[in-house]
Amino acid sequence: MSAFSRFTALAQTLPSTVPFVGPEAIERNRGLAVKARIGANESGFGPAPSVLEAMRAAAETTWMYSDPENFELREALALAHGISRDNIAIGGGIDGLLGEIARLIIEPGTPVVTSLGGYPTFNYHVNGFGGRLVTVPYIGDKEDLSGLLDAVRRENAPLVYFANPDNPMGSWWDADSVVSFARALPETTLLILDEAYGETAPAGTIPAISALIGQPNVLRMRTFSKAYGLAGARVGYAIGTLGNAEAFDKIRNHFGMARVSVQAALAALKDQAYLADVIARIGASRERISGIARSNGLLPLASATNFVTVDCGRDGIRAKAIVDGLMEHGVFIRMPGIAPLNRCIRISVGPENDMALLEAALPEVLRAVGSRQ
């Protein structure tokens, strides 16, 4: 091999991999064109027109590094959440922040608790620092809060990951259950409460910021990638105690934020009217996906997110055949990776054009898949 000979022992054991294969790679590898991009839980509705305008205006300032303190964005977020900017750390999407938290807590062998079939990028970062994943199965397609708590106690784990609403299942717990879970955790266990899909959840799902802001063992994760429609901007943030927000300053790439992206986030935060409108459209699109699923004899699961997970009724082989079959029609979707979740496919919301393509392709794919099995 042509690699350097003295990478760390840990680095040498790690595979060169990617947590998710991008639709662009699928297009290249299979010689297919994506016509409906509804697989990565992006928002085909896009960001607000006011955000696009702010981005275009910000292009001219790209010759400057972005403020390494992210002062203005933290200030705006603090105002929006009724907290101090010192409670906020900015990062390159939640993915980037998850990597930083992993680095702050995980050493080789450190036990880390998550759900079996939960967010793969979190697992990627845990593995990347040599952590030992301890997984708890979903129950009824929901993350198992008491199972997670048991695992944390049993393993004396310093870190537990919980997404509410959940990806890839779209399920959710009510705010009271989440707060109870957070309060029941040992002080020596940090909860990553991933609320990437918080904006699209029903009322009563997301705990008040004040409910957990004083707990030094909780970090709440938010993003502009989902409801705000800015996946390609890479702006996420963590909310926590002052000491925890400051901890990121020990290791983060201070000059790592793209200037246009930060301006996009600032503009997005200002345009709450657009957010309300797009949340309504996301809700309608969930209904549309669910209707398409039902008309095809499939079972859509209830969703608090910008996607709908659809039970295809058998196993991962059948679900994968559907995913691959839809891609042949230019419809890019994804599916959970682990049984029994992988009996499902996961379809992101999108504009009517995408839905029409899905509606046209799905019966054909199911016919072909059915006859093959």
Place this chain on the structure above:
Amino acid sequence: MSAFSRFTALAQTLPSTVPFVGPEAIERNRGLAVKARIGANESGFGPAPSVLEAMRAAAETTWMYSDPENFELREALALAHGISRDNIAIGGGIDGLLGEIARLIIEPGTPVVTSLGGYPTFNYHVNGFGGRLVTVPYIGDKEDLSGLLDAVRRENAPLVYFANPDNPMGSWWDADSVVSFARALPETTLLILDEAYGETAPAGTIPAISALIGQPNVLRMRTFSKAYGLAGARVGYAIGTLGNAEAFDKIRNHFGMARVSVQAALAALKDQAYLADVIARIGASRERISGIARSNGLLPLASATNFVTVDCGRDGIRAKAIVDGLMEHGVFIRMPGIAPLNRCIRISVGPENDMALLEAALPEVLRAVGSRQ
């Protein structure tokens, strides 16, 4: 403290810090406005108009994650350099890539060789992984290649950092010396050859890509932040063997690149006419800065970069007084942090408006500083 109690032992020893204080923070803390931003080696000439156009057009695609394989950009860079895209790893500026290399190689106590007064962000990443910095003084304001080699051998260091041209001094070695240095290193020592300022160096400074591409212990770092004028986009890349380029895929944040930024880099690469033009303007601006320095009785050092380091003739106290004094006039510059380099100030190139502000402010500042000492 309100921080979580189980951060790693290493994390608990690290300070919350930033390698460079941003001009925005100086403005906030001192209540001053930056009128001439010529301190961070950005390019006030900006990116090409064609790049701005591409960025504005790309804004609408920001709802999508950027291709995690960065296929198109690696392909374009490969073509430009006459290598394979498998020789290229993309990252969030050289800063981001330096952090990734540190993570791949450094464990607590690992010796890492660099120059005393060299790039602080590299040191930040070394410290961030618990590495032990072994520093070699500059000789005549140039990095000391034979001293670096001696230190590598003495310490059996797996990693050495060398910037050519150099920041903060602007000095440079010829390509043959660089290649000889790289070839003389033990196979067990990886050279980070930071060529952030490569585009603005005189002919004969930058080794041919082919000269080092086969060496598994060399990674060459390039960026769109300097001559290309895209500091705020955060796009850099590493050139190395296939095995080394792949190593980044073990740990990087695959979905971490901002989509508009990648499009900006692609457009910048296409507009080589603009690059040639801006390099000429950078050269003229270096002359302008040098002239201003000389008229004020200061000694500008020769520079292969987009800044000029100016010897102010005494020590760090005097240089700092000049930096602070210029800021009072709205002229933001920086200075090297370590003696004897810190007898100098460092002024980035920029449009004539910035130069005029510098020219007006410097005599006043020198008068005030002189009378104070």
